[in-house]
Amino acid sequence: MPKLMGGDPANHGDDIAGYVEAVGEGVTGFRPGDRVAAFHQMFTPHGSYAEYSVAAAKSAFHLPNATTFEEGATIPLASMTAALGVYQRLQLPLPWTPVTVPTPLVVNGAATAVGAFAIKFAALSNVHPIIAIAGNGIPFVDTLLDKSKGDIIIDYRQGAEHMNEELRKVAEKHVISYAYDTVSDEASLEMLSKVVYAENGKIMSVVPREDEVIGGITVLGSNVGHIHEPAKEGFKVGNAEFGAAIYNLVSLGLADGWFSGHPYEVAQGGLAGLEGALKSLEAGKVSAKKYVLRLAETPTVLKE
Structure with a gap:
């Protein structure tokens, strides 16, 4: 986050999972001892890279006993980014x-956490066919799709020409009006703009940017932090209330078994493993999974 957004160094951990230690005045629905996950407000104090974190009640949700804290920690930021976009x-x-x-x-980028959650939410709304573009994570993405409803996977490792040809085949059968781009660079935007229908077509970018109309297609910017902002002037509800509703839906889905977190790997050493995990992510060495830290494994914590 600091590299993407700039600013002074800070505790930027924003995905939280654990037990509720205390609740603020007037908070309902949560009590000490509850198993929860939560989305910490970005660029504010008390992030998740610490033994104790603080999050708004609206951006917290209950975890059923069958959902581990590790799985729960994969959900808050990535799933909400996906839900806001979809x-x-x-x-x-x-x-x-x-x-x-x-x-x-x-x-x-269907194997990324945001891409996978976008597929899950779209499928909940019966949005099909889903055309998923992925590479090494294809085996995982395949588990998210419904081939009986026309969902397909395009392997980007076979090159740009192959991707363009496969997308063109889909466009010949269906009018494509929507694309969710978790890669969000100029090359991916150019590729998608060739198949998204110009009239009312929309491409969702995960990069914060101003909305822009390019060749008749609206390219939409994204900022998951908007769920921590008040409703627009003149409105009683906004993204914060949307976020609360979606997190409650996710909690129900986890309990009933029709929603799940993202595949993960525990980075050894707690916070001592954070730097290595982030460097592996930046270098593109990780596919179809997230890194999770167990804070209790941090060496300085173990010595206490």
């Missing part, structure tokens, strides 16, 4: 008013 920005229907006609969605 529902608030692309404005695809919510799960309780599912799609009833074919509604293609291209997900570029």
Whole structure:
């Protein structure tokens, strides 16, 4: 985050999972001892790279006993980034008013946590066919798709020409109006703009940027931190309330077994393993999984 957004060094851990230690005045629905996960407000004190963290009640949700803290920690930021993109920005229907006609969605970077959660939310809303673009993470992505509804995977490792040809084949059968781009560089934008229908077409970018119309297609920016902001002037509800509703939905899904976190690997050594994990992520050495830290394994904590 500091590298992406700039600013002074800080405790930037924003995914939290653990037991509630205390609740603030007026907080309802949570009590000490509850098993929860939460999304810490970015660029504020008390992030998750510490024994104790602070999060708003609206961005916290209960974890059922069957969901480990490790799995729970993979969910808050990435799932909300996906949900905001699918529902608030692309404005695809919510799960309780599912799609009833074919509604293609291209997900570029489908094996990433955000891409995978975007597929999960889209599928909850019966958005199909899903055209998932992935590489080494294809075996994982395959578990998220419904081939009976036309979902397919395109292997980007076979080159740009192959991707363009496969996308063109889909575009010949369906009008593609929506794309979720977790790669969000100029090359991916150019690729998607060739197949997304110009009239009312939308490409969702995970990079914070101003919305822009390019060749008739609206390229949408993203900022998951918006769920910690108040509703716009003149409105009673906004992204914060949307976030609270989605997190409650996720909690229900975890309890009932129709929602899950992202695959993960525990980085050894607690916080001592953080630097190595971040460098591996930056170098692109990780596919289809997240790194999770167990703070109790941090050497300085163990010595106390």
